Amino acid sequence: MxxxxxxxxxxxxxxxxxxxxxxxxxxxxxxxxxxxxxxxxxxxxxxxxxxxxxxxxxxxxxxxxxxxxxxxxxxxxxxxxxxxxxxxxxxxxxxxxxxxxxxxxxxxxxxxxxxxxxxxxxxxxxxxxxxxxxxxxxxxxxxxxxxxxxxxxxxxxxxxxxxxxxxxxxxxxxxxxxxxxxxxxxxxxxxxxxxxxxxxxxxxxxxxxxxxxxxxxxxxxxxxFNNFSFLPRFPREKQEMIKGASERELLHPHFVVWQDYICRFYETPQGKKTVLFLPCTFTKPYYNSKLHREIAKIIGKRKDLHLVVLSSPGVIPYEFADRYPFNSYDWPEWEETDEIKKKYIEALEKRIENYLRTHRYENYFCFLKPSETFIALGKACKKLNIPLVNCLKTETWEKIKGGKNPLFLALEDLKEALK
Ligand code: SF4
CATH class of the missing domain: 3.20.20.70 (Aldolase class I)
Structure with a gap:
C-alpha cells in the first residue's frame, strides 16, 4: 500500500x-x-x-x-x-x-x-x-x-x-x-x-x-529503531567554541555524546571499502583547509574511499565535518602538557577502537605524521589486529619534518599509496 x-x-x-x-x-x-x-x-x-x-x-x-x-x-x-x-x-x-x-x-x-x-x-x-x-x-x-x-x-x-x-x-x-x-x-x-x-x-x-x-x-x-534518522543535534543556544588542550576539552560531553552516536548508531555510507584516516586542521570545516583541499584533488572522484578525521573530539567521519561540535573546536598543540598528551592518546585509542569494532573496512590507510594521533591509531589497530598502512613514508618524513606545514610536502606519498 x-x-x-x-x-x-x-x-x-x-x-x-x-x-x-x-x-x-x-x-x-x-x-x-x-x-x-x-x-x-x-x-x-x-x-x-x-x-x-x-x-x-x-x-x-x-x-x-x-x-x-x-x-x-x-x-x-x-x-x-x-x-x-x-x-x-x-x-x-x-x-x-x-x-x-x-x-x-x-x-x-x-x-x-x-x-x-x-x-x-x-x-x-x-x-x-x-x-x-x-x-x-x-x-x-x-x-x-x-x-x-x-x-x-x-x-x-x-x-x-x-x-x-x-x-x-x-x-x-x-x-x-x-x-x-x-x-x-x-x-x-x-x-x-x-x-x-x-x-x-x-x-x-x-x-x-x-x-x-x-x-x-x-x-x-x-x-x-530509528524512524527519524536521529542525529544528536545541539540547539544553537547550547553550542559553544570548545577551545583548549585540557581534559575538559578532550572529554567534553558534546564530544562524548557524538562519539557514542558515531560508534553505536552511525552507519558508514554504502560502498566505502577503504578508510583513509586524516589529521584535523585548524580551519573548520576541515574541507576548507588548504591541506584537505589538496587531498581532495588527489582523491578525485574515488567513491570507495571513506575519509575519517582523527582529532581531539575523537573519530569524525567526513560527512559530519560541518556539523557542531566538529566545526566549533580548537586544540592548540602549544598548550599540550606531557600529561594531556598521554590522556589524548588513551582517549583517542579507546574512541578509535570503539569505532573500528563496529565499522569494518577492507583496507585501512592513514596519512598522518608521527604524532599522538598516529600512536593512538596504531595502538587501536594493533589491538584489533587490523593491518594499517601509513601513506606517509618514514623516509619522506625524515626529510620534511621541522618544516612549515610538512604534510604538504608529502602529498606525492599519498598519491602513490592510493594508486
Ligand atoms: S510533548 Fe510531544 S510526545 Fe508529548 S504530547 Fe506533545 S507532541 Fe506528543
Missing part, C-alpha cells in the same frame, strides 16, 4: 512536557485555513498522480486540537480522503479524542495514533506524559465505537524502565496496531540532557532488537 506523509506544523502541542519529546516544545507559526488548504490540495494532487492509498499526517502535537488546527481543515481533509477512498492516519492526545471531533471524520477510514509510551501509570508520571493509562483506554474505546482504528506508540529504552510486557498486554486490548519505538530524544528534550550528562544512553540496534524480540510474533506489532 503506497502511502504519503504530510507534515503540518502549526502552533504548538498543548502539553509539550514529555520527557523525550522536543517537537512538542517547538512552536511553529499557526497556519491559517488558506495555507493549510493549499498544502492539502498539493498533497492530494500527488496522491492522485501517484496512486497513493494512504495518507499520514504528522502535526507535532494533536491534529484534533482546535488550538493547533481549525475544525474546518479537519472536515476538509476528511471529505477529500473519503472521496478519494484513501485511508487517513492522524495523531492526537487522548483529551482531544471526543465524540464531537470524531463526528467530523464520519465516512473516512480513520486511524488515530496515540503516543501512550507506557501502559504503566508510574512510568507515565515519570515520563511526564500528562495523562493516565485510563485516559488512553477511554479514547481508544471511543474510537472503536465509531468504527475507527487505534495505533499505539510504546517507548523502548526509557531511563526508568518501561515494564514492556505489561505495556504491550495493556495496549493490545485497545489497539489495532502497536509500534515499539526506540527512544531517541530531541535535543530540546530533558532526556537529551541526561545523555549529555552521561546518565542515560539510547539503546543500540542489538539491544533494541533483543528487547523487542519476544513481541515480534504479535501481528499487530511494528518496530521502529
Amino acid at each position: 503506497k502511502e504519503k506523509i504530510l507534515l503540518l506544523n502549526s502552533g504548538k502541542c498543548s502539553w509539550g512536557k514529555c520527557l523525550a519529546c522536543g517537537w512538542g516544545r517547538l512552536s511553529s507559526p499557526k497556519l491559517g485555513i488558506h495555507e493549510l488548504k493549499k498544502a492539502v490540495d498539493e498533497t492530494f494532487q500527488e496522491i492522485k498522480n501517484k496512486n497513493i492509498s494512504k495518507l499520514k499526517i504528522f502535526a507535532s502535537g494533536s491534529f484534533l486540537d482546535d488550538a493547533q488546527f481549525p475544525r474546518a481543515i479537519r472536515k476538509y481533509i476528511s471529505k477529500k480522503c473519503a472521496d478519494a477512498c484513501i485511508s487517513l492516519t492522524i495523531e492526537s492526545r487522548p483529551e482531544f479524542i471526543t465524540q464531537e471531533n470524531l463526528g467530523d471524520f464520519r465516512g473516512t477510514k480513520l486511524t488515530v495514533a496515540i503516543g501512550l509510551e507506557s501502559g504503566d501509570d508510574e512510568v507515565l508520571e515519570k515520563y511526564n506524559k500528562g495523562f493516565a493509562a485510563e485516559d488512553y483506554a477511554r479514547a481508544a474505546s471511543l474510537l472503536h465505537e465509531n468504527d475507527f482504528k487505534v495505533r499505539t506508540y510504546l517507548m523502548i529504552g526509557l531511563p526508568f524502565g518501561n515494564s514492556l510486557k505489561k505495556s504491550v498486554e495493556f495496549a493490545d486490548k485497545y489497539s489495532d496496531e502497536i509500534v515499539l519505538i526506540n527512544v531517541f530524544p530531541h535535543s530540546a528534550a530533558p532526556l537529551f540532557k541526561l545523555w549529555v550528562a552521561g546518565k542515560w544512553k539510547p539503546l543500540d540496534k542489538k539491544q533494541f532488537e533483543e528487547t523487542v524480540a519476544p513481541f515480534k510474533g504479535n501481528p499487530k506489532i511494528e518496530t521502529d
